[in-house]
Amino acid sequence: MQEKFASFLTDSTKKAEDLEHRKKINFNIGRYNAVVPAGKSQFSDLETARERAKNVKWKVMERLDKYLEQFEQNFIRNGGKIIWAENTEQAQQAILKICQEKNCKSMVKSKSMATEEIHLNDFMEENGIESVETDLGEYIQQLDGEPPYHIVTPAMHKSKEDVARLFAEKLNTDINLSPEELTLVAREKLRSKYVEAEIGVTGANFIIADSGSIALTENEGNGRLSCSWPKTHIVLVGIEKVVPSLNDLALFWPLLATFGTGQKITVYNSIISGPRKTDETDGPDEMYLILLDNGRSNLLEPKTRESLYCIRCGACLNACPVYKNIGGHSYGTTYSGPIGSVITPHLKNMGDWKHLSYASSLCGNCTEVCAVKINLHELLLENRHEAVEKGDSSFTERIAWKAWKKASLNRSMMNMGNGSLKNWVVNKVFKGWTTHRSDLDFSKKTFSEMWKKQEEK
Numbered sequence: 001m002q003e004k005f006a007s008f009l010t011d012s013t014k015k016a017e018d019l020e021h022r023k024k025i026n027f028n029i030g031r032y033n034a035v036v037p038a039g040k041s042q043f044s045d046l047e048t049a050r051e052r053a054k055n056v057k058w059k060v061m062e063r064l065d066k067y068l069e070q071f072e073q074n075f076i077r078n079g080g081k082i083i084w085a086e087n088t089e090q091a092q093q094a095i096l097k098i099c100q101e102k103n104c105k106s107m108v109k110s111k112s113m114a115t116e117e118i119h120l121n122d123f124m125e126e127n128g129i130e131s132v133e134t135d136l137g138e139y140i141q142q143l144d145g146e147p148p149y150h151i152v153t154p155a156m157h158k159s160k161e162d163v164a165r166l167f168a169e170k171l172n173t174d175i176n177l178s179p180e181e182l183t184l185v186a187r188e189k190l191r192s193k194y195v196e197a198e199i200g201v202t203g204a205n206f207i208i209a210d211s212g213s214i215a216l217t218e219n220e221g222n223g224r225l226s227c228s229w230p231k232t233h234i235v236l237v238g239i240e241k242v243v244p245s246l247n248d249l250a251l252f253w254p255l256l257a258t259f260g261t262g263q264k265i266t267v268y269n270s271i272i273s274g275p276r277k278t279d280e281t282d283g284p285d286e287m288y289l290i291l292l293d294n295g296r297s298n299l300l301e302p303k304t305r306e307s308l309y310c311i312r313c314g315a316c317l318n319a320c321p322v323y324k325n326i327g328g329h330s331y332g333t334t335y336s337g338p339i340g341s342v343i344t345p346h347l348k349n350m351g352d353w354k355h356l357s358y359a360s361s362l363c364g365n366c367t368e369v370c371a372v373k374i375n376l377h378e379l380l381l382e383n384r385h386e387a388v389e390k391g392d393s394s395f396t397e398r399i400a401w402k403a404w405k406k407a408s409l410n411r412s413m414m415n416m417g418n419g420s421l422k423n424w425v426v427n428k429v430f431k432g433w434t435t436h437r438s439d440l441d442f443s444k445k446t447f448s449e450m451w452k453k454q455e456e457k
């Protein structure tokens with residue numbers, strides 16, 4: 001069995017049996033579910049809003065080259081510098097080069113999944129540069145030496161008692177501190193970091209083609225501090241984050257807030273158009289923006305293109321019965337949950353990551369809740385199809401499905417034996433089928449027997 005698949009099975013099996021974990025996740029997702037309806041109530045026609053957002057992203061993905069070039073021209077006109085990075089290594093090296101030029105010893109970072117994708121903190125540490133997470137959830141995760149658990153709520157799997165324990169252990173605080181007091185401790189620790197840092201790194205929720213700006217959404221104000229205090233601001237962003245116009249934010253901001261956290265609008269929404277101008281008092285002297293591909297071009301294939309519409313609201317994770325049982329870390333990837341299972345095999349490779357597309361009940365709940373109506377469960381099926389087409393399936397699996405197909409297309413074969421015999425064959429002979437599934441339960445009578453009985457009535 002492949003290494004990634006084996007560790008996924010081990011980790012997810014362990015987590016699924018962890019009732020304490022399930023309690024914390026259900027509690028935190030329950031709080032999310034309780035507030036989402038209030039956010040949704042701001043839309044007079046939510047379905048049309050989601051459909052419209054999907055259409056905007058469709059338009060962008062059909063001409064991604066044009067919108068990216070338009071963004072690049074306008075961003076440069078605003079005084080920014082653009083770097084195109086094809087993969088993790090190019091992005092890391094570009095950031096390191098800037099750090100060396102600026103003689104950077106420490107940087108502050110606001111929450112960004114793209115920086116997680118390129119393992120920026122570890123890379124900076126290897127190069128002797130301190131990289132400090134400033135989003136509270138990310139700060140907690142960094143203190144604990146763990147990657148984020150969820151794309152919107154990085155420490156979702158921790159209770160307030162867990163955080164108090166962690167702060168006591170790492171920062172020597174009183175173990176009985178309340179969430180408010182813990183927040184003040186983090187705030188106190190982080191304030192000095194903003195002042196010391198030579199460079200601030202952020203992601204971007206959207207990059208805007210017609211104005212050459214980035215849009216940054218956050219609830220804590222740490223993003224603003226990270227990009228306005230240090231002399232150099234670096235933005236790392238995936239190429240799919242482009243929207244055509246500033247006007248589109250009127251639709252995407254409330255959608256992201258509602259589907260991400262149940263808010264009507266996120267607390268801080270910043271539009272940043274290049275570094276500080278001569279007549280401005282705040283902001284960095286220089287602003288770099290790294291456009292990261294890292295496998296996204298693979299997703300531009302017509303069959304998977306729709307997955308690039310994602311605005312990373314995290315709603316599909318919260319709705320997924322598999323995610324709620326196995327948790328974010330079991331996936332072993334930057335992007336977990338349904339969207340992670342869809343994109344990871346293409347961002348990395350199908351052979352090592354196809355198992356994620358099978359980690360789904362195909363209930364369709366993810367598609368149902370997606371802010372931009374991505375057909376997630378169908379894309380999971382598409383991945384499975386592609387894996388089989390490419391021969392990424394085991395010999396026994398292929399033989400088993402061939403036998404299943406042959407039997408189910410042949411009435412006389414289906415009529416052979418009663419339900420008990422079929423149960424025995426599937427549940428006992430095909431070893432492995434029931435390791436992670438409940439037993440199949442065939443009807444005692446065959447379809448022909450039931451039909452005959454019906455006719456007799």
Ligand code: SF4
Pocket residue numbers: 259309310311312313314315316317339369370371372373374376
């Ligand atoms: S796939 Fe849809 S629901 Fe999931 S994170 Fe992306 S936009 Fe949100």
